[in-house]
Amino acid sequence: MGTTTFRLIAAAAVVHVVSIATVGVSGQVKVGSDQRTAGQVFDNVQVLKDVTVDDFMTLMGLMTAAVGGDCADCHKDAGTNVVDWAFDTPRKIKAREMSIMVQAINRDHFGGQQVISCWSCHKGRTRPLSTPTLDQVYGEPDLLPEDLVYTSADYLPEPGAIIDRYLEAIGGEARLKAVTTITATGTSLGFRGFGGGGKVELYARRPDQRSMIIRYEAAGRDATVRSYNGERGWIKTPLNVLGEYPLYGSELDGARLDAMLTFPDQIKTALRRLRTLDQQEINGEWLDVVQGDVVGANNMFATLFFDPETGLLVRAVRHGPSPIGRMPTAMHFSDYRDVDGIKLPHDVRFVWLDGRDEIKLDRVQLGAAIDPSRFGRPTEVESLR
Ligand code: HEC
Ligand code: HEC
Known part of the structure; x- marks a missing residue:
């Protein structure tokens, strides 16, 4: 070193x-x-x-x-x-x-x-608690949502019905299937003053190529790049121990999943053994929950959360295994707007254990040509303008 x-x-x-x-x-x-x-x-x-x-x-x-x-x-x-x-x-x-x-x-x-x-x-404490405080025993229960790694129940709707409703809400399967590429630009809002003010570029090609670049204005500051070319993937973030690194583990399956879910009609091929779980309350809203196993070698599963009123996908969380516990990564979707007859989220928050980026997209385009090198190694992707 x-x-x-x-x-x-x-x-x-x-x-x-x-x-x-x-x-x-x-x-x-x-x-x-x-x-x-x-x-x-x-x-x-x-x-x-x-x-x-x-x-x-x-x-x-x-x-x-x-x-x-x-x-x-x-x-x-x-x-x-x-x-x-x-x-x-x-x-x-x-x-x-x-x-x-x-x-x-x-x-x-x-x-x-x-x-x-x-x-x-x-649970976020250096020293775990081992004794119940009596105030808590007799006080308000501390209700945390289930971890969602458990099995489904018969009384819940079919997962396919929830997904079909979502696809219908954003333009219908036929129209979605015709989308070959999605490109967009935008800005990153960052998190607690870190990572904000970046210029964002998104490139995605069906079925599973995707890259997201965040360039920062500040001189000498490296870009954040996550790229997946359908076979190999990489992460590059400023200030990480390795600079750029290749993906081989659950991050690789995760990168592929993120790419596939960019084209929503592919949910049923990106996830296997779909099951519906009990509705979950998140930020005061009850959401429909569908979970499935991520196609890939790394034994990963993903949980999708849909707004039952609008049918829209509001959150996708993937869980990668590790010897010391599951590693969650989430994408939050909001501000769905019409682009040529289909509705796409224009506010995307990417949240993982090593940081968080909130992206506001503008100028989302369907069907634009994309140079294949946009999906390659971050240092090369970054040098393309
Ligand atoms: C079965 C419960 C349990 C699990 C699981 C557990 N810990 Fe702990 N850990 C403890 C307890 C209890 C202490 C406090 C021990 C003490 O006070 O001497 C502790 C102390 C520690 C400390 C020292 C904190 C200090 O005072 O400086 C570290 C670091 C730590 N654990 C890391 C981990 C990591 C990393 C994992 C997962 C790989 C883990 N622990 C899993 C119960 C657990
Ligand atoms: C609770 C303690 C703990 C925290 C917090 C922690 N690490 Fe570690 N780190 C370890 C342990 C333990 C190892 C060695 C693991 C082993 O021997 O299997 C390690 C190893 C490493 C190594 C390998 C170093 C080498 O050359 O051998 C790197 C790099 C590293 N950690 C980076 C990080 C980064 C970056 C963070 C913050 C995101 C972090 N660690 C937070 C406990 C910690």
Whole structure:
């Protein structure tokens, strides 16, 4: 690892990035073309070494979310006050031990199923609660929605009916099937002052190519690029440990799913074993819920939320597995507007464990020609104007 440049993931608690930058970070890592796993790419990954490098970066966001705080809490060497990813701090050693423990609990007590995760105990706290407070026992119950990994019930409508209603609401299957490409420009609003003010470009070609670029005006600031060319995918975000990295794990299946769902008539081919779950209340609205398994090698599933009044898809959440718990990534859709007879969302929020982008699209176009290199490696995609 060199020490000249520093990069770090924009963690769940993005506000803390600045405080890490001011203490200094050492190390920039480049992923070689023959390297797929965290064990191959990094110097000191001992337990989670078989996790693919893309999933490992998301998994670090999962750990951060579970115990609260930010990356530096486990990675800052108290002696030098510098963030050194490979250095073993006491808290990192504890987290490594806990990763072994979580896998052992699932193996020994839950038949190898992913049941217990860091979140099961920590829920965003460094130290989990182990005693009920009596105020809570006799007070208002703390109602959290189900995790949605459970099975369906007979009394619920067929998933196909909910999806058909959505397709009808946005223009009908025949019209949707005729859309070959979607292109758009827009602006990113960012999150807590981070990542805002970017210029957005979206390119998508049926059945499964997609790339989203966010360019920032500030000089020297790298763009955010997520691209998938129908076979391979990449992520590049400013301030991450790796700069650009290729996708091999559940992020790859996720990138394909995002691309396929850009053409909504493909829901039934992108997801298998569709099932309807009980309605869920999100932000005071009851939504219809359909879940399905994501086509791909990584044992992922996705949950779609529809507004029962308008029929529109308002949220899609995909859940990638990891040895220490499921990793959620969400897309929120709103501001549906008509484009040549079909309704497409013009406000898209992308939310994952390593950051969040809110995109406002304008000038959405159907059927425009797209150069295939737009779906390639981010550094190349970024250089195209
Ligand atoms: C709760 C503690 C914890 C937090 C928070 C945390 N990590 Fe880690 N990190 C670990 C552990 C443990 C390992 C080693 C895993 C192993 O040995 O299997 C590790 C390893 C790494 C490595 C590999 C370093 C090397 O060269 O060996 C990188 C890079 C990394 N983390 C980045 C991050 C980033 C970026 C964040 C914030 C999104 C983060 N970590 C948050 C505990 C943490
Ligand atoms: C079965 C419940 C449980 C699970 C699951 C669990 N933890 Fe913990 N963890 C605890 C408890 C309890 C403590 C506090 C121990 C203490 O006070 O000595 C703790 C402490 C920690 C600490 C030290 C906090 C400090 O005081 O500095 C870290 C870091 C940590 N856990 C990370 C993780 C990670 C990462 C995972 C998932 C891989 C995880 N834990 C899963 C129960 C759990």
